[in-house]
Amino acid sequence: MEFGGGIRAVANVQLVAAAGQILSLVGPSGCGKTTLLRLMAGLESPTDGRVVLEPPTAGKLGQIAFVFQQPSLLPWRTAVENVALPLELISRGNRHERKDAAMEMLTRVGLSDALDRYPHQLSGGMKMRVSIARALVTGPSILLLDEPFAALDDMLRTQLGEMLLQLWDDQRFTAVMVTHNIGESIFLSHRIAVMRSGQVKTVVDNPLPFPRTDSVRSTAQFGRFYGVVSATLRGEA
Incomplete structure (x- = not known):
């Protein structure tokens, strides 16, 4: 994916979001996370390559939903x-x-x-x-979220994360979420894609079982996996 002036935002990405699972995209600012999410949503058109949805959602209105970082509610409604x-x-x-x-x-x-x-x-x-x-x-069968909890305090962020998992458990949609928060990605996701410089460097499977509550954050397993994701993000693993 290139923008004007030959700026390449995302390149050589091969990524599969498994049906009925939650996939998080983590990485430093400017690494292409939101661009990749917008490509999935159809809000941007790839300059090369393609995004494939199975089953196809073309013509099925309401099958893809996007939650932006800012709620963007209509003030008169x-x-x-x-x-x-x-x-x-x-x-x-x-x-x-x-x-x-x-x-x-x-x-x-x-x-x-x-x-x-x-x-x-x-x-x-x-x-x-x-x-x-x-x-x-x-x-929707696909829910895309662009740092939906970034502006919230930690306690509220945790509460809404638990709420999102409850909604997922009810509807079993496929979700892809952009986040800077490693702990949030671990708590919410089945798999975590680590991005740097416009590329997906690796995808790690989350060993934590479902269902999850906030108490899982205090377990040794959570701490060990946090270390794995953190090291991967730094390019050390």
Whole structure:
């Protein structure tokens, strides 16, 4: 993938995200993580190579969802109206059915008491919950996340990570997530792809079993694997 002026952002990448699993992309800033994610989403077109989705999602509206680092909620719409928006855009259901689906998703992310609040009435963590509910309301098979918890404090980040795992356990979507946080990638992922200089240097399988709760972070197995990923990120393994 090249940008103007011959700047190569991503090159020689061969990466498979297994169906029904969570794959994290980790690496230093500027290594191509977000560019790779945007290529998967179809938000960028590769200058060479290709992105293959199996089964193909072409023509299947709502099958790919993207959670950006900033929630980007429409300020003139309530939480439930924001979540219902993707259903409106793909013309799924009538107005009452869309509202019911949005209410259900907001309840699942713990916001049943904030359905009619506007974005300015929500905290940062609540806005991100709305953003995730909006992404999942169509029942996508692929969920792409670009550092969704980066702006949150550690406690809230942990809570939303646990929530994401619960949602994954319910829907078993395939997820690819960009993160700078090694601990987060280990807690959430089945596999971790380490990137440097626009390339995937290695992919490591996560030995931690599912289901996972925050208590796994204090185990010796978590600590050992953290060391492995950290060393790989530094190019030492």
